[in-house]
Amino acid sequence: MKFKDKFVLITGASSGIGRQASIDFALNGASKIILVSRTEHKLIALQKQIELTISSEVRKVENLEVIPYACDVSKKDDVLVMARDLLKKLGRIDILVNNAGFGTFGAVKSQEIDDIEAIMRTNYFGMVYCTKAFLNSMVSRHSGHIVNVASVAASFGVAGMAGYCASKYAILGFSESLHHELRSTGVNVTVVSPIGVKTNFFDHESFRENKPNYTGFMLDPKSVSRAIISASCSPRIEIVVPNYIRAAIWMKCTFPYIVNPIVGTLFRRQLNK
Ligand SMILES: NC(=O)c1ccc[n+]([C@@H]2O[C@H](COP(=O)([O-])OP(=O)(O)OC[C@H]3O[C@@H](n4cnc5c(N)ncnc54)[C@H](OP(=O)(O)O)[C@@H]3O)[C@@H](O)[C@H]2O)c1
Numbered sequence: 001m002k003f004k005d006k007f008v009l010i011t012g013a014s015s016g017i018g019r020q021a022s023i024d025f026a027l028n029g030a031s032k033i034i035l036v037s038r039t040e041h042k043l044i045a046l047q048k049q050i051e052l053t054i055s056s057e058v059r060k061v062e063n064l065e066v067i068p069y070a071c072d073v074s075k076k077d078d079v080l081v082m083a084r085d086l087l088k089k090l091g092r093i094d095i096l097v098n099n100a101g102f103g104t105f106g107a108v109k110s111q112e113i114d115d116i117e118a119i120m121r122t123n124y125f126g127m128v129y130c131t132k133a134f135l136n137s138m139v140s141r142h143s144g145h146i147v148n149v150a151s152v153a154a155s156f157g158v159a160g161m162a163g164y165c166a167s168k169y170a171i172l173g174f175s176e177s178l179h180h181e182l183r184s185t186g187v188n189v190t191v192v193s194p195i196g197v198k199t200n201f202f203d204h205e206s207f208r209e210n211k212p213n214y215t216g217f218m219l220d221p222k223s224v225s226r227a228i229i230s231a232s233c234s235p236r237i238e239i240v241v242p243n244y245i246r247a248a249i250w251m252k253c254t255f256p257y258i259v260n261p262i263v264g265t266l267f268r269r270q271l272n273k
Contacts, residue, residue, distance in 0.1 A: 001029035002233070009034040009086070009093045011073050011130060012100030014042035016199025017149065020221040021097060021228045026050045026064065027057070028229060032090060034067045036082070037100060043068030073100045073126030074118070083133030092141060093134050095232045098127040098171075099149040103164035104206040107271060116163035123167035128174065135187070142186030147231045148175045149224075150193045152240065155249045156263055160271035168193075172238065179237045190231040194224045194241040 008030045012018035014037035022035055023046075033050065035043045047066040054064055071082045086093065101123040104115060127148055138144025153161060154168035172191055179189045196218045219241065227241045240246045252259040 002229075003028050003030040003095070006030045006094040007032040007034070007090055007092055008095040008097065008232075009036060009130075009134070010097040010099060011036045011071075011126065012149075013037050013046065014039045016201060017194075017197060017221045017224045017228070018097070018099040019046060020225040021099065022046060022066075023050055023053065024222075024225045024229055025095075026054050026066070030095075031063055032065045032067065034069055034086060034090075034093070036069050036071050036073070038070060038072045040068060040070040043070065073098075073130060074121040076125070076129050079126070079129040079133050083130075087134075087137055092137060094138075094143065095145050095147065096130060096134050096138075097147045097149070097228060097232070098130050099147075099228075100126055101149065101167070102204060103153075103161055103201065104204055105160050105271075106206050107160065108162045111163065116166075119163040120167050120170070123164070124170040124174070127171055131178070138187045139182075139185050144187040145232045146175075146178075146187070146189045147228055148189065148191045149228070150175070150191045150238075152193050152195045152245055152249075154191070154193055156252060158263060158267040160267060176237055188235065190234050190236055191238040192224065192227045192231050192241065193238055194219055194227070195245055197221055197224055 003025060008025045010018050010022050010025070010033070013022045013035035018037070022033055025033055035046055037043060047068050050066050051064070069082055069086070071078050073079055102119065104111070104119065131146055134144070148171050150171040151168045153165045154172040157165045172193070175189045175191045182188060197220070198218045199221055224241055227239050231239050240249065
């Protein structure tokens with residue numbers, strides 16, 4: 001019952017990592033869970049599943065409330081309306097998990113600018129809008145944790161995913177700065193950066209023709225959800241999943257002239273396949 005009386009909002013809750021994290025926060029005792037994505041019927045189905053799962057648990061959460069809230073996080077005004085509604089109804093959000101995101105595959109030379117902008121608007125600005133919408137209320141209560149789901153793509157630019165990598169580098173940079181700004185306020189920011197995860201992420205049509213073969217290294221959403229749960233009460237800036245990938249990031253930062261050509265060759269091969 002780690003999250004007893006905690007109010008948790010998760011974006012991108014309808015699928016994959018966010019869906020699993022929503023279930024796991026409920027199993028860990030959160031009292032209110034707000035499920036956010038664009039697809040309302042999936043959120044309602046998940047609400048029912050969480051309520052069913054929890055009602056069959058021995059350690060039942062008193063007054064658990066699961067609230068589906070359809071919102072496109074790439075739309076600033078919609079996020080502001082959502083935050084106003086929720087803060088009026090609930091009074092606070094204790095843990096904000098900015099997880100909504102998507103990626104596309106393709107060379108920059110053949111991608112539309114609009115497509116690259118769309119990735120940035122959801123992955124990066126969606127996180128900024130949600131953070132801004134709830135941050136002041138967290139700071140005024142001297143309590144709160146923001147968990148931003150980035151990726152190992154926040155540390156390695158790879159061929160075929162420039163727009164996506166840029167959005168994840170941006171999330172890491174923003175979060176690192178905010179983490180330092182918030183020192184001693186009672187509010188914290190932690191980034192969770194997984195490698196590839198078995199979710200619907202790769203169902204985007206751009207992966208279809210030239211699907212990268214990342215499957216050998218793919219994580220289960222449960223591993224990432226566990227990291228999100230740990231992150232939401234951790235003093236750390238970034239949690240990399242699995243943690244041994246930190247060694248690869250260190251190698252890249254320390255010996256870029258060795259690591260970059262290897263990463264370049266591997267991913268260019270995927271792109272040119
Ligand atoms: N899968 C991987 O290999 C991997 C690796 C590292 C990091 N990540 C990151 O993990 C996060 C979750 O991805 P996933 O793997 O779980 O993929 P997923 O199964 O495709 O889930 C993505 C979620 O984001 C939501 N979403 C997308 N655009 C949205 C928008 N504009 N507004 C609100 N919600 C939106 C989707 O819901 P709706 O369609 O209903 O809106 C869905 O719930 C993403 O940030 C992704 O970049 C994934």
